[in-house]
Amino acid sequence: MKPNCKWSDTFRYALEGIVVSLKTQRNMRIHLVAAVIVMLAALYFGLSLRDIALLLLVIGFVISAELFNTAIEAVVDLVTPEWHSLAKMAKDAAAGAVLIAACFAVLIGIVLFYEPVVTWFGIISS
Numbered sequence: 001m002k003p004n005c006k007w008s009d010t011f012r013y014a015l016e017g018i019v020v021s022l023k024t025q026r027n028m029r030i031h032l033v034a035a036v037i038v039m040l041a042a043l044y045f046g047l048s049l050r051d052i053a054l055l056l057l058v059i060g061f062v063i064s065a066e067l068f069n070t071a072i073e074a075v076v077d078l079v080t081p082e083w084h085s086l087a088k089m090a091k092d093a094a095a096g097a098v099l100i101a102a103c104f105a106v107l108i109g110i111v112l113f114y115e116p117v118v119t120w121f122g123i124i125s126s
């Protein structure tokens with residue numbers, strides 16, 4: 001651990017963690033692109049501020065889960081490059097956490113977008 005780490009250094013290291021995850025994890029890039037598309041759709045369909053806040057919350061949750069997943073994968077690879085049942089358990093559980101977060105995010109997205117999208121299709125087809 002580095003002594004006298006400044007607040008700005010802490011912030012920089014955190015940003016480096018996000019950037020390295022974006023560079024190395026394909027899923028992280030997919031989550032980010034999906035998040036941008038969902039936020040643009042939320043603005044297009046005129047979702048309420050409360051719904052947009054809920055979307056931001058789940059997006060933050062999924063991206064945080066992916067960052068934890070990246071961290072766990074890195075630590076496991078550092079501890080053992082060999083096959084180990086505990087390494088498998090750690091990586092699979094971390095991936096499972098991301099999957100659960102992403103599934104609930106999709107469910108929340110369906111609940112929030114269902115009505116405006118159905119209305120939009122009604123307008124388009126009439």
Ligand SMILES: Nc1ncnc2c1ncn2[C@@H]1O[C@H](COP(=O)(O)OP(=O)(O)OP(=O)(O)O)[C@@H](O)[C@H]1O
Pocket residue numbers: 025027069073080081082083084085087088091092095
């Ligand atoms: N050292 C290991 N011992 C046992 N199983 C492992 C080990 N490393 C990886 N695995 C297995 O391979 C899977 C994929 O691991 P890998 O490190 O390639 O992650 P990844 O493909 O980058 O995953 P993600 O898509 O979640 O980022 C793990 O979920 C685990 O089941």
